[in-house]
Amino acid sequence: MPVVTLITDFGVGDPYVAMMKGRILSVDPGIKCIDITHDIEVGDIESASFLLLKSYKYFPEDSVHLAIVDPTVGGSRRAIFSQFQNHLFVGPDNGVLSPFLSRTYRINKNTDLDPKTFEGRDIFAPVAAYLAIGKEVKHLGVRIYDPVKIELSKPRMIDSTLIGEIIYIDHFGNLISNINEDILPSSDIEIEIKGKKIEGLSRNYEEGKNKGLLALINGGFGLLEVALYKGNAALYTGCKKGEKIAIRRKDE
Amino acid sequence: MPVVTLITDFGVGDPYVAMMKGRILSVDPGIKCIDITHDIEVGDIESASFLLLKSYKYFPEDSVHLAIVDPTVGGSRRAIFSQFQNHLFVGPDNGVLSPFLSRTYRINKNTDLDPKTFEGRDIFAPVAAYLAIGKEVKHLGVRIYDPVKIELSKPRMIDSTLIGEIIYIDHFGNLISNINEDILPSSDIEIEIKGKKIEGLSRNYEEGKNKGLLALINGGFGLLEVALYKGNAALYTGCKKGEKIAIRRKDE
Amino acid sequence: MPVVTLITDFGVGDPYVAMMKGRILSVDPGIKCIDITHDIEVGDIESASFLLLKSYKYFPEDSVHLAIVDPTVGGSRRAIFSQFQNHLFVGPDNGVLSPFLSRTYRINKNTDLDPKTFEGRDIFAPVAAYLAIGKEVKHLGVRIYDPVKIELSKPRMIDSTLIGEIIYIDHFGNLISNINEDILPSSDIEIEIKGKKIEGLSRNYEEGKNKGLLALINGGFGLLEVALYKGNAALYTGCKKGEKIAIRRKDE
Numbered sequence: 001m002p003v004v005t006l007i008t009d010f011g012v013g014d015p016y017v018a019m020m021k022g023r024i025l026s027v028d029p030g031i032k033c034i035d036i037t038h039d040i041e042v043g044d045i046e047s048a049s050f051l052l053l054k055s056y057k058y059f060p061e062d063s064v065h066l067a068i069v070d071p072t073v074g075g076s077r078r079a080i081f082s083q084f085q086n087h088l089f090v091g092p093d094n095g096v097l098s099p100f101l102s103r104t105y106r107i108n109k110n111t112d113l114d115p116k117t118f119e120g121r122d123i124f125a126p127v128a129a130y131l132a133i134g135k136e137v138k139h140l141g142v143r144i145y146d147p148v149k150i151e152l153s154k155p156r157m158i159d160s161t162l163i164g165e166i167i168y169i170d171h172f173g174n175l176i177s178n179i180n181e182d183i184l185p186s187s188d189i190e191i192e193i194k195g196k197k198i199e200g201l202s203r204n205y206e207e208g209k210n211k212g213l214l215a216l217i218n219g220g221f222g223l224l225e226v227a228l229y230k231g232n233a234a235l236y237t238g239c240k241k242g243e244k245i246a247i248r249r250k251d252e
Numbered sequence: 253m254p255v256v257t258l259i260t261d262f263g264v265g266d267p268y269v270a271m272m273k274g275r276i277l278s279v280d281p282g283i284k285c286i287d288i289t290h291d292i293e294v295g296d297i298e299s300a301s302f303l304l305l306k307s308y309k310y311f312p313e314d315s316v317h318l319a320i321v322d323p324t325v326g327g328s329r330r331a332i333f334s335q336f337q338n339h340l341f342v343g344p345d346n347g348v349l350s351p352f353l354s355r356t357y358r359i360n361k362n363t364d365l366d367p368k369t370f371e372g373r374d375i376f377a378p379v380a381a382y383l384a385i386g387k388e389v390k391h392l393g394v395r396i397y398d399p400v401k402i403e404l405s406k407p408r409m410i411d412s413t414l415i416g417e418i419i420y421i422d423h424f425g426n427l428i429s430n431i432n433e434d435i436l437p438s439s440d441i442e443i444e445i446k447g448k449k450i451e452g453l454s455r456n457y458e459e460g461k462n463k464g465l466l467a468l469i470n471g472g473f474g475l476l477e478v479a480l481y482k483g484n485a486a487l488y489t490g491c492k493k494g495e496k497i498a499i500r501r502k503d504e
Numbered sequence: 505m506p507v508v509t510l511i512t513d514f515g516v517g518d519p520y521v522a523m524m525k526g527r528i529l530s531v532d533p534g535i536k537c538i539d540i541t542h543d544i545e546v547g548d549i550e551s552a553s554f555l556l557l558k559s560y561k562y563f564p565e566d567s568v569h570l571a572i573v574d575p576t577v578g579g580s581r582r583a584i585f586s587q588f589q590n591h592l593f594v595g596p597d598n599g600v601l602s603p604f605l606s607r608t609y610r611i612n613k614n615t616d617l618d619p620k621t622f623e624g625r626d627i628f629a630p631v632a633a634y635l636a637i638g639k640e641v642k643h644l645g646v647r648i649y650d651p652v653k654i655e656l657s658k659p660r661m662i663d664s665t666l667i668g669e670i671i672y673i674d675h676f677g678n679l680i681s682n683i684n685e686d687i688l689p690s691s692d693i694e695i696e697i698k699g700k701k702i703e704g705l706s707r708n709y710e711e712g713k714n715k716g717l718l719a720l721i722n723g724g725f726g727l728l729e730v731a732l733y734k735g736n737a738a739l740y741t742g743c744k745k746g747e748k749i750a751i752r753r754k755d756e
Contacts, residue, residue: 001534003529005522007519010423012289012290012291012516013289013422014289014303014423015259015303015304015307016472018257018287018288018307019306021286022257022286022308022309022310022311022315023310025255025284026312029253032529032533033286034522034526034537035516036522037516037517037519039517042484043482051518052519054519054523055523056526057526058522058625060530071482072456072458073457074457075456116433116471117471118472121310170517170518171515171518171520172546181620204576205575205576205577206578206579206580207579217620219578219620219621219622219625220523220622220625232546262675263675264542265541266555266674266675267541267555267556267558267559268724270541271558271559271562273538274559274562274563274567275562277507277536277563277564278562281505281506281507282505285538294675323734324708324710325709326707326708326709326710327709327710327711328710368685368721368726369723370724373723
């Protein structure tokens with residue numbers, strides 16, 4: 001049973017998402033539509049790209065992922081789809097699909113769109129549906145080699161301090177950094193954020209009981225996060241996206 | 253695979269919507285339940301009616317659309333369903349199904365309901381499910397000819413000015429009017445809303461860059477809207493639903 | 505077609521719920537995932553338990569219900585599933601599954617979890633999926649007899665007054681008590697909440713027109729509720745969860 005996931009900044013109060021699902025089901029009512037989220041901040045291409053990167057791999061192979069955060073919709077930017085690790089990705093050519101652009105196609109479409117066109121519903125949704133039911137890519141687009149790419153911020157090593165930043169704050173107020181577990185020193189570490197110091201990594205939230213802020217690996221994202229046991233670290237620290245976080249080896 | 257869409261003012265924090273879906277799947281677990289939205293303002297029958305009117309046609313034929321905004325639930329108002337353009341509609345007889353009432357049926361139900369009845373779950377959901385799997389309408393209701401209808405507001409021509417109003421504000425703050433693209437003059441126009449003037453229609457949001465407010469056709473609804481490039485026109489103008497909007501030909 | 509319902513305190517802005525659904529569909533893309541709600545207040549085990557208790561029975565037999573409100577995730581609490589009235593329940597052993605624990609199993613899992621584990625996605629979701637497609641319980645867990653149970657608050661009879669409390673406030677501001685319809689006196693009653701008195705039960709909201717607060721049986725939950733016709737009783741009274749409510753027979 002083919003799967004199409006959807007990630008947008010449309011919210012769920014308007015019928016825009018449902019219109020897209022209706023178009024998908026009109027191609028084949030057997031397609032499964034799964035929402036990743038529609039609560040991306042309006043126009044926040046980076047966050048949509050980041051969340052999709054962290055989510056797509058849990059879906060079955062051959063799933064199609066529709067990502068629409070598209071502040072210049074209707075303008076001259078291209079509509080694209082791409083193949084990446086046996087998954088398919090569909091969206092505007094504005095960087096939202098950056099992590100997945102190893103093999104990219106421009107969607108065939110009329111260049112002089114009717115002004116009543118809602119591209120999410122009238123172009124992206126049907127293409128996603130056709131890809132989901134196995135229509136050959138050559139009938140839907142032409143290969144391109146210059147899709148727009150954005151870079152997600154990366155941590156840097158300055159002297160012997162690893163400097164990252166908070167790139168996402170989740171529903172629980174966990175402060176999620178761009179520091180991958182793999183690059184953390186294996187020895188004892190000290191973490192500093194907004195003037196507050198945290199000694200070592202906890203293995204779970206419970207270990208942080210009575211400890212104030214704790215640092216651990218966020219299981220959802222596989223990234224270093226700062227959290228508060230049964231609390232909200234974002235409210236507690238006042239940190240926002242972009243806040244710097246420093247990691248030092250304790251033996252130095 | 254049969255499709256049932258749902259539009260309500262129930263929100264998604266309570267289990268009411270899930271209870272309805274459970275009842276639908278208990279009739280046939282193969283039915284696909286698609287949310288249009290559950291964020292209709294409590295009791296706002298007009299908005300539910302408007303959003304469903306703009307959405308239903310993107311779903312496959314024979315889809316069933318369940319619309320429950322029902323401030324007098326449990327009272328004497330009838331429960332109905334209707335057939336319209338190869339789609340089916342189910343809901344209370346309070347006007348929420350107004351655009352779809354060419355062929356309407358009163359749902360057969362016990363007139364002395366158990367006070368524990370939740371009509372959305374116990375009456376509307378199973379009827380929607382039975383209609384979705386093709387049960388004959390004559391087994392579910394009896395034809396009626398006097399369903400309650402409400403009229404959505406329509407624009408008027410006063411002298412040579414077309415006067416409409418804002419009937420919906422979406423997640424992006426776009427101000428959506430009741431003026432259909434088809435009735436706009438084809439010549440150059442000037443739009444006025446809350447003392448602000450907009451020259452001509454833009455073809456897309458990007459054309460409105462550096463222009464302040466812009467007017468264009470909302471692709472989702474096919475209606476004239478006022479927007480702000482990468483901004484929120486509702487916040488910028490302070491307009492609310494009901495705000496008047498005037499369109500004049502520029503050559504006059 | 506197998507059904508898995510999901511109730512969590514994850515919200516829908518993060519991709520955590522979608523990751524779980526992806527894992528479920530990776531076991532079998534034919535499984536139907538239905539959200540009960542993800543808006544449980546963070547860590548509110550009692551509410552999740554209550555809402556699931558009131559919802560599960562509307563789903564088809566053999567449905568699997570995944571309940572994840574798990575403030576001590578990753579710690580030493582067990583992961584369990586249980587069988588109850590031809591439904592299956594999966595979640596942490598912290599009381600969230602209290603009403604369903606007649607036959608309970610501890611999920612087989614590695615006790616030394618990789619810190620990158622997100623149990624909802626990596627343990628609970630696949631177990632729910634395997635149960636949904638009929639995998640034998642003995643391959644997924646071992647029977648236990650001491651699961652953690654919490655008691656939902658119960659009304660008490662003091663002298664001849666029935667004293668309950670508000671245990672849930674819904675989207676409409678209806679104040680839902682823990683008083684089951686079955687234990688209400690059949691004679692005329694008087695209800696008192698926060699110093700306000702209500703005479704008798706209404707049969708529906710409309711009967712409460714021009715009456716101020718009304719009391720009736722909430723159809724969704726089968727419990728006594730206090731409501732305001734076309735209004736919000738929670739805002740009107742200022743009542744919060746935990747507010748006491750008293751019921752007296754009027755002939756006394």
